Amino acid sequence: MNTQEHHLNAVIRKDEHVLSMLARHHMLSGYRTYRTAMKGISTDLSRQYPSAVDRPIYRDIYTSVSSEESYIDFLKAHTLFNVYESFMPKQMNNLQGETILYPNSYSRFNTSHEWRFCLSCMAESDQTGEMPYFQLAHQLPTVSVCHKHQERLYSSCTSCYIKGKNIDRIGCPAGTTCRFCKEKLSPLNTYLDDDMHWLHQTLLRLLSGEAKIPAFNKLLAAYQNALGIRKYSNGFTVAERTHLESLQFELDNHFDPRLYHTIFNNSDKSNSGKLTPSLSLYKAAYHDKTFFSPVVHLLIIRMLFGDIDSIPSIN
Ligand SMILES: [Zn+2]
Numbered sequence: 001m002n003t004q005e006h007h008l009n010a011v012i013r014k015d016e017h018v019l020s021m022l023a024r025h026h027m028l029s030g031y032r033t034y035r036t037a038m039k040g041i042s043t044d045l046s047r048q049y050p051s052a053v054d055r056p057i058y059r060d061i062y063t064s065v066s067s068e069e070s071y072i073d074f075l076k077a078h079t080l081f082n083v084y085e086s087f088m089p090k091q092m093n094n095l096q097g098e099t100i101l102y103p104n105s106y107s108r109f110n111t112s113h114e115w116r117f118c119l120s121c122m123a124e125s126d127q128t129g130e131m132p133y134f135q136l137a138h139q140l141p142t143v144s145v146c147h148k149h150q151e152r153l154y155s156s157c158t159s160c161y162i163k164g165k166n167i168d169r170i171g172c173p174a175g176t177t178c179r180f181c182k183e184k185l186s187p188l189n190t191y192l193d194d195d196m197h198w199l200h201q202t203l204l205r206l207l208s209g210e211a212k213i214p215a216f217n218k219l220l221a222a223y224q225n226a227l228g229i230r231k232y233s234n235g236f237t238v239a240e241r242t243h244l245e246s247l248q249f250e251l252d253n254h255f256d257p258r259l260y261h262t263i264f265n266n267s268d269k270s271n272s273g274k275l276t277p278s279l280s281l282y283k284a285a286y287h288d289k290t291f292f293s294p295v296v297h298l299l300i301i302r303m304l305f306g307d308i309d310s311i312p313s314i315n
């Protein structure tokens with residue numbers, strides 16, 4: 001048995017998601033299975049989606065490629081951490097790669113698991129002789145259009161992707177023909193309007209670090225001010241409860257119905273009290289120890305303040 005440690009034989013690209021590199025590593029390793037290629041590098045191999053905030057495999061790769069930068073700076077450069085950070089309760093912020101962390105109810109988002117790529121970006125890689133890779137910005141939750149080329153992104157094959165959306169099965173982006181079943185792939189055809197466009201642009205601005213959200217406790221205070229009910233200590237009064245319910249109704253109907261269906265996979269569930277159970281105004285505004293998806297917060301910010309630059313600052 002070969003007990004020798006393996007080393008990563010791929011270099012992570014500047015704008016690449018950290019897990020994307022592993023597809024190249026596997027290909028260049030000469031090993032038939034991904035699992036063998038990953039031996040000695042990481043044992044955290046299940047469910048390799050782009051959406052985890054933190055997990056042991058991030059830390060393992062950081063250690064393998066380790067340079068001067070801190071682990072947090074590495075996460076900022078090669079995961080969606082820049083987008084997540086603003087919406088994380090303070091006590092969660094000290095990430096060490098010890099456990100797998102996702103935003104609350106991340107599986108309720110349609111594109112959380114999807115590895116997405118752009119054909120024109122692929123062609124550009126090809127021209128410079130690089131192997132195609134999964135760009136970080138294309139893996140932002142709900143994003144379905146390339147920010148550089150304004151073209152629809154592609155994702156895994158819908159005929160056989162149920163069998164695995166992990167990077168070990170998907171490999172590098174392979175163009176418009178599924179490498180498993182040879183089906184022709186279609187680009188993601190999700191709903192787009194001004195609000196979706198704003199959501200994507202805002203996620204991109206947060207990812208690049210060019211935009212900032214007030215500190216988490218100040219953001220919640222701004223919500224509570226806007227809702228007219230400051231943090232409660234002994235529960236809400238009947239009047240406050242009714243007021244919050246009407247605002248929830250507003251949030252559930254503020255956007256085009258197609259937007260909710262594009263983003264969430266649990267909209268309009270008949271047995272639930274809310275139209276979209278994962279979009280809870282009350283929880284996002286008052287549960288200060290829960291980490292909700294940036295998408296949930298951004299939809300609330302869009303309704304209450306219009307834009308992230310218009311969030312009132314609370315002292
Ligand atoms: Zn592109």
Ligand SMILES: [Zn+2]
Nearest residue numbers: 157160178181
């Ligand atoms: Zn297929």
